[in-house]
Amino acid sequence: MPNNNKTHQPDNEQESNSPLAFLKWISWPLVKLGKLMFGNMNQRKQMWYLLVGILAMSLFTGLIDWPKVPNWVPGTSFWNKFNVQLGLDLQGGSHLVYQADLSGIPPGEESSAVEGVRDVIERRVNFFGVSEPVVQTNKAGDNWRVIIELPGIKDVNEAIKLIGETPILEFKEQAPVPVQPIDTETDARERADSVLTDALKPKTDFAALAKEFSEDEGSREQGGDLGWFKAGVMVPEFEQAVMELKVDQISKTLVQTQFGFHIIKKTGERQIAEGEQEVTEYQASHILIKTPNVQVGENWQATGLSGKQLKRAQVQFDSSAGLPEVQLVFNDEGKDLFGEITARNVGQPVAIFLDGVPISVPTVQQAITGGEAVITGNFSLTEAKQLVQRLNAGALPVPIHLINQQVIDATLGKESVEKSLLAGIIGLLAVALFMIIYYRLPGFLSVLALSIYTLITFAIFKLWPITLTLPGIAGYILSIGMAVDANVLIFERLKEELRAGKPLPHAIEEGFKRAWTSIRDSNISSLITSIILIWFGSSLIKGFAITLSIGILISMFSAITITRTFLRLLATGKFNQLTFLFGVSKKKLAVQQKVL
């Protein structure tokens, strides 16, 4: 057998140069530390310390994995600090992809325009009170996109409304000769009255009326339905009217607001939990007949100042009376424009229009050149907040449209988690059974190593943290199969060496050495495809590829460190004779040796 050592030389060389040499580095500190501390100790003793290290690591990762560590364990708060991050498909939520229409944007500025869209959407989404929203931009070819993930939000209609298609924010000043709108207002009232008479007739289809007469484009197609809303969302007059109505009742008189005349039908009222509190929500439909001064451009003219130039709006409190007011901050271009507009309109109103509807008509006190303006007025805090929200919403620089949405209900997510957990446990048990039956003692050791492997991998998911998706869990479960492969390769080699009549300790070392090149080479090909998957992937596929890659790396580590340490510790005198524990019978051995 002297030939053997010789032929093995090139393999060793290759090993140290290979890109996977870092796997050795991972285990290197453990080994090195052992050598440093117990320098003149024999190899066996080192093995024992390595075992202690492995057990300590299992304990550490096990505690991290444990969903709720009980109080008697020291450092409970530390262990319980780590949570599993579940993807939208597992915890429920909405995934929206918007395409930005950049046709109006000069080349080279696309990126900043899309970043602007992202910022605006981020602000809007934050008003929504979602726990951990994700808003990110993405470029695919010539397409610029904004991807929004809203965990826990199922009522995607609400979210989509909030994110909005393209509200346009404009600043307008009064035209030199204002048109007196009085006649037309009377006209609007007359029209509204006649619709109201129809609506109050018994058995009238309110939705049909709304479809026919309502001038609110947002709700007309839904039969006037405005959906569920909380107190403070609608203008006060409207809200007052809705609160006073009973469910299914129609307002007896016209309700006048800044938008025009409303005929309101209350369609629902419910209590919902919002955090700790119970909040009342209302649902109503309406028919809106707009009053003319609201109709765009009657007596207001554009100033060129729009949402593009607004940097942000926020609520602040006036220093003397503590009343809420709204602060506007413009960018450089907006600063100059706003300065000019205010300079020529001192004492005059300047209106802020959102989608052609004035949301605030402050009067200019003096020319404002600092790029910051304050809108004061008799705001309640809710009104001020609402105005800010609308202003921020209006600052969307380019139109966007929804090209992809995925909504997953939380119950479906929970089902998936339970099912895949069950599948994982059954899969692991089946593999464990198979390994023990086929490989006996080493099989049992490999099951221990596999269990430690699952502990470590899961701890990494929690510590990193990796967002677990359903395919991600599948990748994790699949990687158990890969981890088994490394062990199978080693054991088959070990058996071969034993059958060739080598003593156990020698057979173990040889078995590892020879199996390693196969383990390394074959896993690299799997890693290559995983990395391409990470590059290719949508978020779901990425989840799969990331868990699979981590699984592959850890499985190699576990095979060469954990399984090897276990086996080496067993390579003592007693076990030397018990080769049947390794799946090689004495009889066969004898026969084979005769043949050889």
Add this chain to the structure above:
Amino acid sequence: MISFIKHRYISYNFSLTLIIISIVSLSLWGLKLGIDFTGGSLLQVEFPSGRPSNQELQEVLSPLNFGNLLIQPSGDSDVMVRLRDLNEDEHQQLLASLKAKYSDISEKRFESVGPTLGAELWRKALWAIGVALFFIIIYIAWAFRKVTRPVASWKYGLTAVIALAHNTVITVGIFSVLGHFWGVEVDSLFVSALLTLLGFSVHDTIVVYDRTRENIFRHSVESFADTVNKSLNDTLVRSINTGLATLLVLAALYFFGGESIHFFALALIIGIAIGTYSSIFVASPLLVDWFKLSQRK
């Protein structure tokens, strides 16, 4: 020792038959692409107080004029509706007409993909497969760079890729048949399954080649065919056991993992079974034939 090499024509015929069936099925019926790739919508609704029949639902939904509706029952009390891609207003109309008739339903899932996005994803998937193949050939040629006799190192790489193409074509072919007869759709999860299989099947082949490489160094007296055959026998138990262990895990995923990864698991099961087979019966015998061909010249 089993003489795999001697009887290789049996497996060649078997593989060839499968490949021909796959190619015929693919060219006749193609793949049934899911909404990920074609664009479209998918709605999953739960009917807690009993699921209506498909026909009844068709009647409720057809007045909306959303085009072709595919309605399938799912799970205990769920229904899946597939249709063209919807905007948010249309989505709400769809829900509203369902709720008008069945008040206690709840929406469990809704997906809508625009057609351009779908086409883009499909292009990207094909790219990913191409790039993966390229890197795998490079990698194998590099890993076997020291083996030049009696077969050049790039031939190992190429035969491994032929085996891999064999596995991929058959897996895709089986899904084409499944799609035609049982309506099984191919989505982006299927593409990830395919890419994973690329990795796996090379993984299997490499283990055998690795052994061949080693045996060439050790037993230089034997003929190349004998060396390969010995290597196949040496690694046979490993190939079967690893395949089995992985299949056990995948079977658990298939039977207990829930519907959304059902066909993902199935694709992997089919692919790994074929991959294990081809690493033994196709990849190495091809290497021997190539060697013999070059000897004859």
